[in-house]
Amino acid sequence: MVLVRGHNNNQREADRVGRAATVVDVTxxxxxxxxxxxxxxxxxxxxxxxxxxxxxxxxxxxxVPDLDSYFGLRTPLFPFEESAPGPWARTTSEVAxxxxxxxxxxxTYGDQVAAFNARFNAxxxxxxxxxxxxxxxDESMPWRQS
Numbered sequence: 001m002v003l004v005r006g007h008n009n010n011q012r013e014a015d016r017v018g019r020a021a022t023v024v025d026v027t028x029x030x031x032x033x034x035x036x037x038x039x040x041x042x043x044x045x046x047x048x049x050x051x052x053x054x055x056x057x058x059x060x061x062x063x064v065p066d067l068d069s070y071f072g073l074r075t076p077l078f079p080f081e082e083s084a085p086g087p088w089a090r091t092t093s094e095v096a097x098x099x100x101x102x103x104x105x106x107x108t109y110g111d112q113v114a115a116f117n118a119r120f121n122a123x124x125x126x127x128x129x130x131x132x133x134x135x136x137x138d139e140s141m142p143w144r145q146s
Contacts, residue, residue, distance in 0.1 A: 001022055001023075001024065002022060002023045002024070003024055003026045003035060003038070003039060004023060004024065004025050004026065004027070005025075005026050005027050005029070005032070005035060006025070006027040032049070032052075033052075036049075036052065036053060036056060037056075039058070040058060040102055041058060041059045041060065041061065041099060041102050041105060042058070042059075042060045042061070043060075043061045043062075043063050043095055043099070044060055044061070044062055044063070045062065045063055045064060046064070046070060046076070046080065048077075050062075050083065050084060050085075051083075051120055051121065054085065054113055054116050054117050054120070054121060055117065055121050055124055057110070057113060057114075057117075058106075059086055059102060059105035059106050059109055059110075059113070060084075060085065060086035060109075060113070061086055061087055061089055061095055061098045061099065061105070062084045062086055062087065062088045062089065063089050063092075063095050064084075064088050064089070064090065065089075065090050065091065067080075067088070067090075078120075083116070083120065085109060085112035085113045085115070085116040086105070086109045086112065086113070087105070087108075087109065
């Protein structure tokens with residue numbers, strides 16, 4: 001089963017992926033987190049969803065057929081090479097090849113995903129709100145002093 005979630009701009013498009021036995025357009029699903037939990041692997045482009053997806057530890061495939069022209073028009077917040085922990089596919093055939101063996105994706109790219117999480121997601125440990133509140137209420141902070 002393939003779940004297709006288009007960009008928010010796709011919600012207004014009349015020409016979208018139709019429902020088929022194995023492909024479902026979930027662009028209008030209100031909670032990306034539920035879709036993240038349901039999926040085994042993500043096929044992403046340049047989306048920042050890779051930062052949230054990586055926390056799951058599940059593999060990613062990056063479909064980037066226009067990589068050179070895409071970054072020729074905009075500067076990324078993070079170098080893409082350092083923030084895309086998975087194989088890069090330039091064609092749909094390459095995407096299909098990667099998806100044919102998800103376990104191989106897990107073993108081949110698991111270390112990259114772990115390193116990515118250590119670098120970008122170390123503070124996403126379930127205690128971030130606790131740290132923010134503690135910092136905000138800390139009497140030694142300048143905004144707490146009269």
